[in-house]
Amino acid sequence: xxxxxxxxxxxxxxxxxxxxxxxxxxxxxxxxxxxxxxxxxxxxxxxxxxxxxxxxxxxxxxxxxxxxxxxxxxxxxxxxxxxxxxxxxxxxxxxxxxxxxxxxxxxxxxxxxxxxxxxxxxxxxxxxxxxxxxxxxxxxxxxxxxxxxxxxxxxxxxxxxxxxxxxxxxxxxxxxxxxxxxxxxxxxxxxxxxxxxxxxxxxxxxxxxxxxxxxxxxxxxxxxxxxxxxxxxxxxxxxxxxxxxxxxxxxxxxxxxxxxxxxxxxxxxxxxxxxxxxxxxxxxxxxxxxxxxxxxxxxxxxxxxxxxxxxxxxxxxxxxxxxxxxxxxxxxxxxxxxxxxxxxxxxxxxxxxxxxxxxxxxxxxxxxxxxxxxxxxxxxxxxxxxxxxxxxxxxxxxxxxxxxxxxxxxxxxxxxxxxxxxx
Amino acid sequence: xxxxxxxxxxxxxxxxxxxxxxxxxxxxxxxxxxxxxxxxxxxxxxxxxxxxxxxxxxxxxxxxxxxxxxxxxxxxxxxxxxxxxxxxxxxxxxxxxxxxxxxxxxxxxxxxxxxxxxxxxxxxxxxxxxxxxxxxxxxxxxxxxxxxxxxxxxxxxxxxxxxxxxxxxxxxxxxxxxxxxxxxxxxxxxxxxxxxxxxxxxxxxxxxxxxxxxxxxxxxxxxxxxxxxxxxxxxxxxxxxxxxxxxxxxxxxxxxxxxxxxxxxxxxxxxxxxxxxxxxxxxxxxxxxxxxxxxxxxxxxxxxxxxxxxxxxxxxxxxxxxxxxxxxxxxxxxxxxxxxxxxxxxxxxxxxxxxxxxxxxxxxxxxxxxxxxxxxxxxxxxxxxxxxxxxxxxxxxxxxxxxxxxxxxxxxxxxxxxxxxxx
Numbered sequence: 145x146x147x148x149x150x151x152x153x154x155x156x157x158x159x160x161x162x163x164x165x166x167x168x169x170x171x172x173x174x175x176x177x178x179x180x181x182x183x184x185x186x187x188x189x190x191x192x193x194x195x196x197x198x199x200x201x202x203x204x205x206x207x208x209x210x211x212x213x214x215x216x217x218x219x220x221x222x223x224x225x226x227x228x229x230x231x232x233x234x235x236x237x238x239x240x241x242x243x244x245x246x247x248x249x250x251x252x253x254x255x256x257x258x259x260x261x262x263x264x265x266x267x268x269x270x271x272x273x274x275x276x277x278x279x280x281x282x283x284x285x286x287x288x289x290x291x292x293x294x295x296x297x298x299x300x301x302x303x304x305x306x307x308x309x310x311x312x313x314x315x316x317x318x319x320x321x322x323x324x325x326x327x328x329x330x331x332x333x334x335x336x337x338x339x340x341x342x343x344x345x346x347x348x349x350x351x352x353x354x355x356x357x358x359x360x361x362x363x364x365x366x367x368x369x370x371x372x373x374x375x376x377x378x379x380x381x382x383x384x385x386x387x388x389x390x391x392x393x394x395x396x397x398x399x400x401x402x403x404x405x406x407x408x409x410x411x412x413x414x415x416x417x418x419x420x421x422x423x424x425x426x427x428x429x430x431x432x433x434x435x436x437x438x439x440x441x442x443x444x445x446x447x448x449x450x451x452x453x454x455x456x457x458x459x460x461x462x463x464x465x466x467x468x469x470x471x472x473x474x475x476x477x478x479x480x481x482x483x484x485x486x487x488x489x490x491x492x493x494x495x496x497x498x499x500x501x502x503x504x505x506x507x508x509x510x511x512x513x514x515x516x517x518x519x520x521x522x523x524x525x526x527x528x529x530x531x532x533x534x535x536x537x538x539x540x541x542x543x544x545x546x547x548x549x550x551x552x553x554x555x556x557x558x559x560x561x562x563x564x565x566x567x
Numbered sequence: 568x569x570x571x572x573x574x575x576x577x578x579x580x581x582x583x584x585x586x587x588x589x590x591x592x593x594x595x596x597x598x599x600x601x602x603x604x605x606x607x608x609x610x611x612x613x614x615x616x617x618x619x620x621x622x623x624x625x626x627x628x629x630x631x632x633x634x635x636x637x638x639x640x641x642x643x644x645x646x647x648x649x650x651x652x653x654x655x656x657x658x659x660x661x662x663x664x665x666x667x668x669x670x671x672x673x674x675x676x677x678x679x680x681x682x683x684x685x686x687x688x689x690x691x692x693x694x695x696x697x698x699x700x701x702x703x704x705x706x707x708x709x710x711x712x713x714x715x716x717x718x719x720x721x722x723x724x725x726x727x728x729x730x731x732x733x734x735x736x737x738x739x740x741x742x743x744x745x746x747x748x749x750x751x752x753x754x755x756x757x758x759x760x761x762x763x764x765x766x767x768x769x770x771x772x773x774x775x776x777x778x779x780x781x782x783x784x785x786x787x788x789x790x791x792x793x794x795x796x797x798x799x800x801x802x803x804x805x806x807x808x809x810x811x812x813x814x815x816x817x818x819x820x821x822x823x824x825x826x827x828x829x830x831x832x833x834x835x836x837x838x839x840x841x842x843x844x845x846x847x848x849x850x851x852x853x854x855x856x857x858x859x860x861x862x863x864x865x866x867x868x869x870x871x872x873x874x875x876x877x878x879x880x881x882x883x884x885x886x887x888x889x890x891x892x893x894x895x896x897x898x899x900x901x902x903x904x905x906x907x908x909x910x911x912x913x914x915x916x917x918x919x920x921x922x923x924x925x926x927x928x929x930x931x932x933x934x935x936x937x938x939x940x941x942x943x944x945x946x947x948x949x950x951x952x953x954x955x956x957x958x959x960x961x962x963x964x965x966x967x968x969x970x971x972x973x974x975x976x977x978x979x980x981x982x983x984x985x986x987x988x989x990x
Contacts, residue, residue: 196619427672
């Protein structure tokens with residue numbers, strides 16, 4: 145029997161129990177945080193070998209003294225690393241500093257103010273728009289908002305964005321791009337299916353010539369299990385369709401080595417990389433090549449990177465399984481929300497019943513569990529259904545995470561029942 | 568007797584000797600480079616202690632785990648370092664990645680596209696302009712050119728920019744800023760005098776409210792001699808005049824530790840720093856704090872930094888003295904050019920007679936000595952008098968430098984005499 149079919153007194157008694165629990169949590173003065181996707185200290189420590197790894201040998205494979213100025217493309221060995229991660233040839237990869245977000249901002253600012261060979265987006269007759277797969281990554285959306293690029297929501301389905309809608313949208317020439325996190329999407333955790341990737345690879349033939357797919361493959365090698373699903377190689381398909389200039393790919397070691405001190409990768413056609421290097425020359429003399437060299441010495445090949453990621457998985461997997469178990473035990477049969485069980489990445493995306501998310505987040509905050517504000521996963525921080533909540537299980541300890549999830553599932557039930565009783 | 572007063576045959580014979588020398592240099596197949604201000608390998612090696620200095624201790628003084636995300640201002644100890652170098656309190660300093668040029672671009676792109684509390688520069692009724700002290704740094708000028716900010720040349724005098732002209736210009740409200748390298752200016756090597764700095768500190772009261780002084784103190788501690796001249800503290804004077812929001816200050820460790828892998832400093836009023844941090848949040852999650860920590864462990868206080876710079880001076884000083892001696896011996900009494908003898912920094916600025924610079928650079932290139940193209944030290948790469956040539960003595964060995972200067976002074980004489988004979 146569904147809980148809603150119980151007599152109202154029984155439901156009220158249940159509400160009272162949940163409220164008691166909630167008061168107990170409040171009195172416990174918890175300080176727990178499920179907001180940002182940060183690696184745990186144990187994960188960071190896996191990369192402690194980076195500092196000091198050079199042992200006085202600062203020369204890259206091509207003889208570059210990494211300590212001096214220059215070299216906009218990054219070191220050859222670092223480009224190889226990015227090439228393997230992103231599934232590209234070396235010449236289609238450029239390696240930058242500690243933030244792939246910075247490259248994304250730079251790319252869109254080039255599109256907006258300088259153009260990709262066309263009139264800059266912001267100087268065209270119709271204001272530029274961008275497609276935002278929702279729920280998605282708040283910092284992607286913030287870049288568009290800052291640059292004055294209007295966003296259009298595209299719903300995320302199990303196998304990726306709603307492609308019917310995407311294809312209809314890109315026919316409008318003011319649509320200049322789409323944000324995608326194709327593997328272990330932020331926050332939904334799903335992987336784009338082969339058919340979706342194939343359809344995305346054709347967009348460049350349907351859209352304006354300065355339309356760009358922002359393919360943020362942030363979790364390219366961040367599997368929690370062996371034999372993880374493979375993401376279809378977008379660029380290979382683009383090459384077949386002659387659309388290779390329609391895509392920029394991104395990756396980084398932020399969640400492989402050090403979150404604040406890694407290296408970042410930009411992938412793109414040779415023409416796009418060349419054009420971007422011409423732009424970069426205005427704002428930098430080159431990236432930190434010493435840190436690039438550290439990274440390539442630390443993870444000399446793809447096998448080493450994969451092996452390193454297994455150590456991460458050992459730390460992360462139990463946390464994800466704990467969160468999923470707590471959700472399952474408390475909420476599944478009560479039908480108080482939906483979520484998928486990701487096989488990698490950094491997030492679990494919880495959908496409450498419509499119009500519950502803000503109240504759940506508010507209750508959790510009251511009980512000392514900080515949760516990313518409801519709405520954050522949508523452009524303009526507005527979730528039209530007020531249901532999506534992003535949970536980030538990696539940073540807290542198992543004990544803290546367990547406590548935080550006890551609070552959270554109690555809040556979900558409390559909010560849902562109160563809403564039901566109020567209706 | 569001035570050489571020009573010799574009989575023409577004697578001058579022709581001399582030209583012939585110089586041309587013979589030139590041919591010998593060409594046949595020697597030299598590959599020498601006086602273009603960019605890069606540290607020599609021996610200088611870079613002074614910082615080899617950086618890599619591995621952390622010994623597993625990644626915690627900053629405030630308990631921050633530098634390996635993880637976050638912290639837009641930079642570490643407290645790194646802010647202290649910048650504060651001492653730039654002569655500011657800690658809260659007026661922000662520490663970023665390996666490129667102060669990037670911060671400069673970001674600042675001007677904020678002014679141009681988002682504004683400093685006013686309408687963005689590029690959206691105001693009159694197109695923005697910037698004052699360029701000439702000769703100056705090509706990459707400063709390139710930023711303005713890229714952003715579409717028109718530059719107005721301001722002649723450099725012995726004690727800094729021509730302030731009469733600067734003060735006249737800033738009364739025009741479309742003038743949005745001025746580029747300054749106040750100590751060991753690039754390329755002239757002079758230091759702005761106290762009176763000039765005082766007058767610069769008043770510009771904020773005469774100019775538009777979104778006028779910004781770009782005070783690139785790149786050579787703040789880069790003295791070649793003990794008891795170096797002190798640069799007057801601009802910000803202290805700005806505070807007295809209530810113009811502290813009119814200035815951004817820049818510095819970096821690029822020519823202290825590693826040219827490609829240092830840390831950079833932005834100085835500004837608390838209001839300006841706060842505003843800039845709000846902007847930065849759109850394009851980065853934070854700088855590489857691990858590298859900041861390395862730097863503060865390596866140079867724990869100002870005395871350590873000063874001591875470190877003395878080691879640089881030991882390497883650089885003989886190179887500068889060699890260049891100046893070669894210029895002096897070959898050109899001084901012949902009045903074939905002008906230069907000043909800098910007491911620090913990275914450049915010697917040579918002024919040929921008018922309309923000679925391009926030909927001198929061409930001849931040097933022919934003889935295997937690469938010199939920064941004539942005109943590079945001016946906006947739009949146009950030196951109206953075609954006379955300024957920037958010499959960068961730091962990178963080559965003493966032997967190579969000596970050879971390069973032999974070629975150079977021969978080219979100056981050859982170009983000058985040929986021009987004279989042709990007239």
